[in-house]
Amino acid sequence: MEVAVNSNEFLPGSQGEASLTEDNREQVARPTIRVKEVPERDRRRLLMHFLELNDSDRLLRFGTVLPDELITRYVQHLDFSRDTVLGVYDAKLRLVGVGHLAFAPREARPVIASATIKERIAEFGVSVSESARGAGIGTKLFERGAMHCRNADVDTLYMHCLASNQTMMHIAKKAGMAIHRDHGEADAYLKLEPASPSSVLKEAVQEQVASLDYTLKANTRAALKLLGSIPGFKS
Ligand SMILES: CC(C)(COP(=O)(O)OP(=O)(O)OC[C@H]1O[C@@H](n2cnc3c(N)ncnc32)[C@H](O)[C@@H]1OP(=O)(O)O)[C@@H](O)C(=O)NCCC(=O)NCCS
Structure with missing residues (x-):
């Protein structure tokens, strides 16, 4: 497994292409993205991620230009026992991408309540630095x-x-979401297959690998910090 120590690892085209052979260039053109569940103890990292969003991103993400104070409140009130927060960490363990799956009773969204007989639906919000x-x-x-x-x-x-959020509309269409546009806003929803042994295993493996990657990044950072504290050592 590769461990990225470059904080620009997610910049498009930032991979060290000089050392690649023609055969594997295509496969590694983009760094591997590990998605991990964000634990409650990372509220501060979540806050840093959201505060970095500029006004137009805040408008796209929250439907309104949330001021810092309300973003702080949003993060403080995230309910980790009900919802799931997914994240992508860079080499410095900053959250560069956050997906919030908010679970709610289906009656909470009358627009799609008739689309399911399950008790809950999930609403997804996402932002990338x-x-x-x-x-x-x-x-x-x-x-x-x-x-x-x-x-x-x-x-x-x-x-x-x-x-008007072209990028998100593109991602939604690519995923096969049904999109309903109304007065400049769009409701998109996706019907999902039931769970299977392979979907459960796949998620568990992805989480394990992402957790291991996170630990390696944390250890690398700790080791570099330690080395940096040694007099005369240059990183
Ligand atoms: C929307 C957002 C999450 C996308 O994140 P991202 O990591 O850049 O997305 P990806 O790289 O996975 O995909 C971007 C896709 O959109 C396409 N795209 C980018 N700009 C586009 C545009 N103006 N029109 C159409 N498609 C566009 C890209 O080509 C890419 O498509 P591909 O994967 O088929 O090549 C990010 O732009 C963001 O945080 N925006 C602000 C907040 C927001 O809009 N949140 C969504 C509301 S819930």
Whole structure:
């Protein structure tokens, strides 16, 4: 497994291509993206991620230009026992992508209540740091979110966004979501297959690998910090 120590690892085209052979160039053109569940103890990292979003990104993500104070409140009130927060960490363990799966009773969304007989539906919101966009992180977070829903006995994944959000519309269409546009806003939803042994195993393996990757990054950072504290050592 590769461990990225470069904080620009998610910049499109940032891979060290000089050392690649023609045969494997295609396969490794993009760094591998590991999606991991974000634990409650990472609220501060979540806050840092959201505060870095500029006004237009905040508008796209939250439907309104949330000021810092309300973003802080949003993060403080994230309910980790009910919802699932998915993240992509860079080499410095900063969150460069965050997907929030909010679970709610189906009656909470009358628009799609008739689309399912399951008790709960899930609403997905996603954001990727500006410097990490275009590398597939948003798509990976979405795919993992859909898999998590499936495995949690939820068959309807819902997204509400501005109809002008071309990138998100592209990701939604690519995933086969049904999109309903109304007054400049768009409701998109996806019917999911029931869980299967392979979907459960796949999610568990992805989580394990992402956790291992996270641990390796944390250890690398700790080792570099330690070495940096040795007089005369230059990193
Ligand atoms: C939407 C967002 C999450 C996408 O993240 P990302 O990591 O850049 O997304 P990806 O790299 O996985 O995919 C981007 C796709 O959109 C396409 N795309 C980019 N800009 C586009 C545009 N203007 N029109 C159409 N497609 C566009 C890319 O070509 C890529 O497609 P591909 O995978 O088929 O090549 C990110 O732009 C973001 O955080 N925006 C602000 C917040 C937001 O809009 N959130 C969504 C509301 S819930």
